[in-house]
Structure formats: C-alpha cells, structure tokens
Amino acid sequence: MQKTIAIATLIIALLVVNWSIYKKENLLENGEVVFLKLAPVDPRSLMQGDYMALRFAVANQIRTSLKEQGLMDSTEFNHESIDGLVYVQLDERSVASFVGIVAEGITKEAIANKSTALQFRLRKGRVKFATNAYFFEEGSGKKLATATYGKFRVNDDGELLLVALHDKNLKELG
Numbered sequence: 001m002q003k004t005i006a007i008a009t010l011i012i013a014l015l016v017v018n019w020s021i022y023k024k025e026n027l028l029e030n031g032e033v034v035f036l037k038l039a040p041v042d043p044r045s046l047m048q049g050d051y052m053a054l055r056f057a058v059a060n061q062i063r064t065s066l067k068e069q070g071l072m073d074s075t076e077f078n079h080e081s082i083d084g085l086v087y088v089q090l091d092e093r094s095v096a097s098f099v100g101i102v103a104e105g106i107t108k109e110a111i112a113n114k115s116t117a118l119q120f121r122l123r124k125g126r127v128k129f130a131t132n133a134y135f136f137e138e139g140s141g142k143k144l145a146t147a148t149y150g151k152f153r154v155n156d157d158g159e160l161l162l163v164a165l166h167d168k169n170l171k172e173l174g
Helices: 002-030 057-068 108-112
Strands: 032-037 049-053 081-090 096-102 116-123 126-128 133-135 149-154 160-166
Touching (some): 002 160, 032 057, 057 081, 057 096, 116 149
Antiparallel strands (some): 032 149, 081 096, 081 116, 116 126
C-alpha cells in the first residue's frame, strides 16, 4: 500500500513539474514581446555567482499610483503584500509605457479591458515583476552594464518571463 502511494505521489509530482515546464516553454515561444526600461544595479554575490539586481522604471509609477489610491504611503504599507496588474501601452518597438494599475482582484475581465497587462507584486515596499535579478556568466558584467531594457514574454494572464537584456537601441546583450 505504501509503495502504491509513493509511486502515485511521484507520478503526480512529475506531472505537475512537466506541466509547469510546458507552460513556461509555451510562454517563451508564443508570449507577446514587451520591453521594460531598466534601472539596473550591479552587485556581486560570491555565493550565487555574478548577477545584476534589476529594478524597473515602471515600478516607480506603480508606487506613485498605489500611493494615489491610498494603498500605501511613504512610511507604512496598508497591505503587507499586493498582487496586481499594471497596464502598459506598447510603442512600435514594443517598449512599454505606464497606463494604470489594478492593485487587487486580478480577473479575466480586468485583463481584457486593456491592451497589455503585466502582473506585479508589492512585497515589503518593493514592486517586483517576474524577476529582480539577471544571472550571467562570469566576465560578462561589463557588457551587460550597458543594459537599458529587459525583454520579456508575457501571456494573456499577464505572467512575465525575462528573456534577455538589451541596450538603448534594443540590441540584445549576451
């Protein structure tokens, strides 16, 4: 009996992992391309290897909008965490510019009302997207220091995956 339960648990775990991998691969292949302007920082982590901590320019606009909606002020957060959507307008090069936010209650209807919606999270006063770090091969730091944009793929639910870093002319760095 225990052997059957262990095998069933293993099969379920493998199915869940493979489904997650399939969804991410599908997003990388079919997701809409969106470029977000970066405000990068380049710390080094001896424990994790070389990486660039990323901040996004649109995060400042999200924080301002949250303050205007009374969901946070400069000293305290009314919510420990917020999951929301930021709506962006894409120009002809797919560079995103801030339109507005829905701070809570992500719904299909909310997503359908705007052209491109991106999921964000507010945690401990910091606006986060798909990632807040870009890991790179040792010795690539100088080249990536010129990064101006992060290239993302986004699905219909606003889920984002960082694909690459690009310079000010949208040329891929890497």
